[in-house]
Amino acid sequence: MMQTLTPHVYWAQRHGEIYLRVELSDARNLLILVEENTLTFSAQGHGAKGENEYGFSLEFLKPVKTEVSHRSTQRQVNITVRKQEHGWWERLTMQERKPVFLAPDFDRWLDESDAELELREKEEKLNRISVESRIPKDPYLGLKKGYLFMYNLVQFLGFSWIFVNMTVRLFILGQDSFYDTFHTIADMMYFCQILAVLEVVNPALGIVQTGVVPPLIQVFGRNFVLFIILGVLEDMHNKPVVFFIFYAWSCIEIFRYPFYMLACIDIKWTLLTWLRYTIWMPLYPLGVIAEAVAVIQSMPVFDETGVLSVPLPKALGLSLSFSYVLHLYLVLMFLGLFINFRHLYKQRRRRFRTKKRKAY
Numbered sequence: 251m252m253q254t255l256t257p258h259v260y261w262a263q264r265h266g267e268i269y270l271r272v273e274l275s276d277a278r279n280l281l282i283l284v285e286e287n288t289l290t291f292s293a294q295g296h297g298a299k300g301e302n303e304y305g306f307s308l309e310f311l312k313p314v315k316t317e318v319s320h321r322s323t324q325r326q327v328n329i330t331v332r333k334q335e336h337g338w339w340e341r342l343t344m345q346e347r348k349p350v351f352l353a354p355d356f357d358r359w360l361d362e363s364d365a366e367l368e369l370r371e372k373e374e375k376l377n378r379i380s381v382e383s384r385i386p387k388d389p390y391l392g393l394k395k396g397y398l399f400m401y402n403l404v405q406f407l408g409f410s411w412i413f414v415n416m417t418v419r420l421f422i423l424g425q426d427s428f429y430d431t432f433h434t435i436a437d438m439m440y441f442c443q444i445l446a447v448l449e450v451v452n453p454a455l456g457i458v459q460t461g462v463v464p465p466l467i468q469v470f471g472r473n474f475v476l477f478i479i480l481g482v483l484e485d486m487h488n489k490p491v492v493f494f495i496f497y498a499w500s501c502i503e504i505f506r507y508p509f510y511m512l513a514c515i516d517i518k519w520t521l522l523t524w525l526r527y528t529i530w531m532p533l534y535p536l537g538v539i540a541e542a543v544a545v546i547q548s549m550p551v552f553d554e555t556g557v558l559s560v561p562l563p564k565a566l567g568l569s570l571s572f573s574y575v576l577h578l579y580l581v582l583m584f585l586g587l588f589i590n591f592r593h594l595y596k597q598r599r600r601r602f603r604t605k606k607r608k609a610y
C-alpha cells in the first residue's frame with residue numbers, strides 16, 4: 251500500500267482570492283474539498299518523493315467559499331479559493347506557525363498595495379472597454395492615420411536629410427561647416443517648418459488627440475527664428491549659431507517623427523519611445539539657448555539696418571527698432587520653454603508610468 255506524502259505547496263493572495271500551486275506533475279484522482287473552512291487535497295502523481303499518493307490539509311485564517319476551482323497541468327495543480335469577504339489576510343492559515351510544506355509563490359506574489367493597484371488597473375481596463383464599446387467608431391480613422399503617416403514620413407525624410415548632411419559636412423569640413431550651414435540647409439528647413447504648421451492644425455481639427463498650445467508655441471517659436479531672425483537678415487546667414495540651432499532641431503525630429511509614424515500603424519518600439527521622450531531633456535534647453543544667442547546677435551543688426559522697424563508719429567521720433575520686439579520675444583521664449591518643458595515632462599511620465607512590484 252502507498253504511503254501518503256505531503257507535496258510542496260506555494261501560495262499567494264489577492265483581495266478576493268487565494269492561489270495555491272501544488273507541485274505535483276501528472277496528477278490523477280484529484281480530490282479537492284473545502285469543508286468548515288479547511289481545504290483537503292489528495293491526488294496521485296509525481297512529487298518531490300517520486301510517484302506516490304500526496305495529500306495535505308489547510309485550515310484558512312478567515313472564512314472562504316466552499317466552491318473551489320482548479321486546473322491540473324503536466325507540472326502542477328493550480329487551485330483558486332474565493333474569500334468569503336474581500337480583504338487582506340496577514341497569513342494564510344489559522345495556526346500561527348506556517349506548515350513546513352507551505353511557501354510563498356514568488357511568481358504571483360504581490361503585497362497589499364500592489365494588489366490594490368492591480369485591481370484598480372483591471373477595473374479601469376473594464377471601464378475603458380465598456381466606454382470604447384459605446385463610442386461609435388470614427389469612419390475616417392483609416393484616412394486620418396494614412397494622412398498622418400505620410401506627413402510624419404515626409405518630415406522624417408526632410409529632417410534626416412538635414413541631420414545627415416550636417417553631420418557629414420561636420421566630419422569633412424570641421425568647424426568650417428558652421429559658417430555656411432544656412433546656405434546648404436535653409437531650403438529644406440524652410441520646407442519642413444512650413445509643413446510643421448500642420449502640427450497646430452492637426453490637434454485643432456481633432457486629427458491628433460493633444461493640446462494646441464504646445465505645438466503652437468513650438469512652431470511659432472521655431473518659425474520666428476527661422477524666417478525672421480535668420481531669413482530676413484543676411485548678416486545672420488554665416489553665423490555659427492545657425493549650425494547649433496539646426497542641429498538641435500534635427501536631432502530631436504529624427505526620433506520624434508518615426509515614433510509618430512510607427513504609432514500610426516500601432517507599432518511601439520521601446521527604444522524609439524524612450525529616445526523620443528528623453529532626448530528633448532538636454533536638446534530643448536540647448537536649442538532654445540542657441541535660438542536666444544541668435545536673437546541677441548541679431549539685435550544690433552536690426553538697430554543698424556532699420557529692417558522691420560516700426561514707423562512712429564513724427565512727434566515721437568523716426569521709428570521703433572525691431573530689437574525692442576526682440577527683447578519682449580526673449581522673455582516669451584523662456585516662458586514658452588517652461589510651458590513646453592512641463593508639457594513634455596508630463597507626457598513622458600504618462601508614457602513611462604510603471605507599476606512597482608515587490609517579490610518576497
Ligand SMILES: CCCCCCCCCCCCC/C=C/C(=O)SCCNC(=O)CCNC(=O)[C@H](O)C(C)(C)COP(=O)(O)OP(=O)(O)OC[C@H]1O[C@@H](n2cnc3c(N)ncnc32)[C@H](O)[C@@H]1OP(=O)(O)O
Binds near residue numbers: 467586
Ligand atoms: C502665439 C504663441 C506665442 C508663443 C510665444 C512664442 C515663444 C516661443 C518660444 C519657444 C521656443 C521653442 C522653439 C523650439 C526649439 C526647439 O525645438 S529646440 C530642439 C528640441 N525640441 C524639442 O525637443 C521639441 C520637440 N517637439 C515636441 O516634442 C512637440 O512638438 C511638442 C508640441 C512639444 C509635444 O507635443 P505633443 O504632440 O502634445 O506630445 P506627444 O506626446 O508627442 O503627442 C501626444 C499624442 O499625440 C500624438 N501625435 C502628436 N503628433 C502626432 C503626429 N504628427 N502624428 C501622429 N500622432 C501624433 C502622439 O502619438 C500622442 O498620442 P498618444 O500616444 O495616443 O498619447
